[in-house]
Amino acid sequence: MYNFDEIIDRQNSKGSYSSKWAKEGFALACFGEDEIPNDRIALHVADMDFRCAPAIKKAIEEVTKHGIYGYSMPNKDYYDAINNWYLNRYGLDISDYKIYHSHGTHKAIEEAVSRVSNVGDNIMVLLPSYSYHRDIDGIGRKLLGVKMLNNNGNYSIDFIEFEEACKVSKAFVLCNPHNPSGKIFSDEDLIKMAYICRFYHVVIISDEVHGDIVRSDKCFKPLVKVVGPRGIITCNGINKTFNLAGLASTYFIIKEEKLNKLYDGYFSSASPFEIAATIAAYNESASWVDELNQYLDIEIKEVVEFIHTNMDKAIVKEPEGTYILWIDFSKYGFSDDELHNIIYKEARVIAQSGSHFDDNDQFQRFCIASPKKVVMEAFGRIAACLNNRK
Numbered sequence: 001m002y003n004f005d006e007i008i009d010r011q012n013s014k015g016s017y018s019s020k021w022a023k024e025g026f027a028l029a030c031f032g033e034d035e036i037p038n039d040r041i042a043l044h045v046a047d048m049d050f051r052c053a054p055a056i057k058k059a060i061e062e063v064t065k066h067g068i069y070g071y072s073m074p075n076k077d078y079y080d081a082i083n084n085w086y087l088n089r090y091g092l093d094i095s096d097y098k099i100y101h102s103h104g105t106h107k108a109i110e111e112a113v114s115r116v117s118n119v120g121d122n123i124m125v126l127l128p129s130y131s132y133h134r135d136i137d138g139i140g141r142k143l144l145g146v147k148m149l150n151n152n153g154n155y156s157i158d159f160i161e162f163e164e165a166c167k168v169s170k171a172f173v174l175c176n177p178h179n180p181s182g183k184i185f186s187d188e189d190l191i192k193m194a195y196i197c198r199f200y201h202v203v204i205i206s207d208e209v210h211g212d213i214v215r216s217d218k219c220f221k222p223l224v225k226v227v228g229p230r231g232i233i234t235c236n237g238i239n240k241t242f243n244l245a246g247l248a249s250t251y252f253i254i255k256e257e258k259l260n261k262l263y264d265g266y267f268s269s270a271s272p273f274e275i276a277a278t279i280a281a282y283n284e285s286a287s288w289v290d291e292l293n294q295y296l297d298i299e300i301k302e303v304v305e306f307i308h309t310n311m312d313k314a315i316v317k318e319p320e321g322t323y324i325l326w327i328d329f330s331k332y333g334f335s336d337d338e339l340h341n342i343i344y345k346e347a348r349v350i351a352q353s354g355s356h357f358d359d360n361d362q363f364q365r366f367c368i369a370s371p372k373k374v375v376m377e378a379f380g381r382i383a384a385c386l387n388n389r390k
């Protein structure tokens with residue numbers, strides 16, 4: 001019913017303002033030269049090149065028609081929509097949680113870190129990690145990375161290291177589904193992590209923004225559903241699921257009274273566009289998410305198969321959640337600069353290098369929520385350039 005194969009111009013079309021397809025800013029920083037070629041394929045940013053669900057577009061158009069875009073606030077419909085999504089999607093009743101609006105997940109995490117810790121405190125993350133630096137170091141705390149064990153692309157938690165880090169930390173930012181590995185943590189892992197964190201009074205800030213993008217044979221559960229709400233702040237939003245990152249609209253939920261008290265006086269004004277989009281997304285756009293997941297299931301399978309067949313030294317796994325491929329090129333034996341040249345300059349594909357996530361540029365992260373033809377072209381080019389060098 002929805003056409004995820006349509007190639008939509010985000011580079012030159014009026015009203016796009018896409019940062020991913022711009023020739024400056026973050027794209028240029030990732031690409032690393034003065035000028036980005038016109039025919040590059042941008043896969044470095046975690047947004048999608050798919051048009052959002054029709055009901056969301058319509059709801060935003062309604063707001064546009066109104067003509068007054070003054071101060072606005074989330075209403076009952078907004079909160080009901082979030083409640084219903086949790087109930088229908090995850091079988092979790094959050095009617096007795098407090099829901100707080102936020103302008104993006106980074107903002108929500110920064111707010112949480114600032115409330116549960118003091119300047120100089122350690123805040124844990126699992127490495128490799130999506131970059132939470134500005135939410136942690138940016139406000140005077142110290143990011144404490146706990147390296148996950150990597151067995152040929154299969155990541156697992158080193159619980160001995162995890163516990164050691166808990167002893168000296170105030171909070172743990174958990175990313176589940178995990179960016180960049182695409183792993184969905186098992187119930188057993190979640191229970192262990194929560195048990196250790198609770199023992200050492202470490203608050204868990206659970207970033208679950210990728211929780212709706214899941215392979216059909218996998219299952220994502222909110223952390224609070226598995227371990228209960230004590231000591232947990234859950235961040236979620238419409239940004240990733242519905243490709244609405246430009247609206248910067250997210251929220252976080254808390255049940256525990258003690259944590260809620262830390263938010264006394266918290267205020268975040270929402271734009272009318274965000275409010276309308278959230279209601280239309282959660283109330284009317286579930287079928288769009290279902291079809292998106294079906295499309296990504298097929299696309300991911302084909303791309304990973306292509307990589308296994310044509311880039312025999314690259315290590316990659318199908319992600320259980322997210323639309324992210326985390327590829328280890330180290331077996332090729334290229335230097336970091338050579339690898340960068342091959343992928344970025346020769347193949348003209350923009351990815352994000354591993355040092356954004358840990359310390360190893362032999363890993364590259366590709367966000368592949370684009371029409372299959374575009375993504376296959378990108379990996380076709382990379383394979384050809386790699387194989388030319390062998």
Ligand SMILES: Cc1ncc(COP(=O)(O)O)c(C=O)c1O
Nearest residue numbers: 046104105106130175179207239
């Ligand atoms: C795991 C994760 N958390 C947070 C963010 C940023 O979210 P936001 O744009 O809502 O601040 C991203 C964006 O890629 C992400 O992947």
